[in-house]
Amino acid sequence: MQEIQFPNGRIRLFIKRDDLLHPQISGNKWRKMKYNLQEMHKQNKKTLLTFGGAFSNHIAAAAAAGKVYGFETVGIIRGEELDASNATLSFAEENGMHLKFVSRTDYRRKNDADFREDLKKEFGAFYMLPEGGTNCFALPGCAEIIDEIDAEISADYYCVAAGTGGTIAGMISGLKQGRILGFSALKGDFLQGEVEGLLSNCGADSAKQFSINTDYHFGGYAKFKPALIEFMNDFKSQFGIQLDPIYTGKMFFGIFDLVEKGYFEEGSTVVAVHTGGLQGIEGFRARYPKSKLL
Numbered sequence: 001m002q003e004i005q006f007p008n009g010r011i012r013l014f015i016k017r018d019d020l021l022h023p024q025i026s027g028n029k030w031r032k033m034k035y036n037l038q039e040m041h042k043q044n045k046k047t048l049l050t051f052g053g054a055f056s057n058h059i060a061a062a063a064a065a066g067k068v069y070g071f072e073t074v075g076i077i078r079g080e081e082l083d084a085s086n087a088t089l090s091f092a093e094e095n096g097m098h099l100k101f102v103s104r105t106d107y108r109r110k111n112d113a114d115f116r117e118d119l120k121k122e123f124g125a126f127y128m129l130p131e132g133g134t135n136c137f138a139l140p141g142c143a144e145i146i147d148e149i150d151a152e153i154s155a156d157y158y159c160v161a162a163g164t165g166g167t168i169a170g171m172i173s174g175l176k177q178g179r180i181l182g183f184s185a186l187k188g189d190f191l192q193g194e195v196e197g198l199l200s201n202c203g204a205d206s207a208k209q210f211s212i213n214t215d216y217h218f219g220g221y222a223k224f225k226p227a228l229i230e231f232m233n234d235f236k237s238q239f240g241i242q243l244d245p246i247y248t249g250k251m252f253f254g255i256f257d258l259v260e261k262g263y264f265e266e267g268s269t270v271v272a273v274h275t276g277g278l279q280g281i282e283g284f285r286a287r288y289p290k291s292k293l294l
């Protein structure tokens with residue numbers, strides 16, 4: 001954990017550096033995979049099959065985990081028009097992942113039984129990890145984020161970026177005191193329901209202090225505005241920490257803005273989780289060279 005000197009000193013801000021957890025299996029994707037890999041082992045499966053977009057942090061993490069721990073990986077990639085030459089997919093292939101590109105229409109059928117049967121015919125028995133690595137086995141791994149923070153400090157607020165909501169749901173399941181503030185990387189209000197659904201499906205106690213802020217999505221998933229990039233570049237030069245534009249950049253922008261607006265009581269201890277995701281930056285810069293992301 002790392003304290004950064006917050007400009008106006010109104011709060012104490014600590015960063016839980018999960019971006020440093022593992023050189024290839026970044027941040028929360030590692031947390032979410034941990035107990036899934038144990039379960040896969042228990043089921044005696046030798047292949048992990050999972051889903052994601054062409055720049056997915058989860059796809060990269062799953063491929064790297066397969067290489068490190070010696071199991072086969074299959075990635076079902078959304079969008080058949082894509083080639084495998086972007087940084088994320090090249091990395092996945094270099095780590096031995098077999099990539100299968102499917103149309104957006106087929107991708108939407110990924111949870112259907114007949115689609116799964118077809119995959120079984122093609123790839124044999126596999127352990128299926130949903131998109132983003134989010135399922136019930138993801139929760140205990142993410143609850144450990146809370147345990148590790150609590151072992152060091154008593155936090156008033158735990159902040160985390162949210163996509164599928166698996167990471168925040170796991171943290172909520174492990175919360176013992178304080179409150180959790182999620183920052184949605186997507187436009188819309190559906191995440192609250194998504195997280196509550198996950199908690200109840202997984203038998204976790206949801207009667208905890210948490211809320212999901214939807215004010216800092218910058219136009220939606222993987223969308224951005226110059227103000228976000230400027231903030232991230234400033235953050236990097238001030239604190240020496242690289243953020244990613246899809247999740248952690250938006251969360252820190254939100255935290256700084258909320259401090260400005262007096263959201264946190266004076267003297268609060270705020271811990272923000274750096275969930276990683278840095279592998280996506282190369283692809284982001286290649287797609288948006290004019291964004292000037294450092």
Ligand SMILES: *Cc1c(COP(=O)(O)O)cnc(C)c1O
Nearest residue numbers: 163164165166167247275276277
């Ligand atoms: C995937 C990801 C998230 C979102 O996690 P969810 O469990 O899907 O909510 C947050 N930050 C980073 C860096 C990620 O890669």
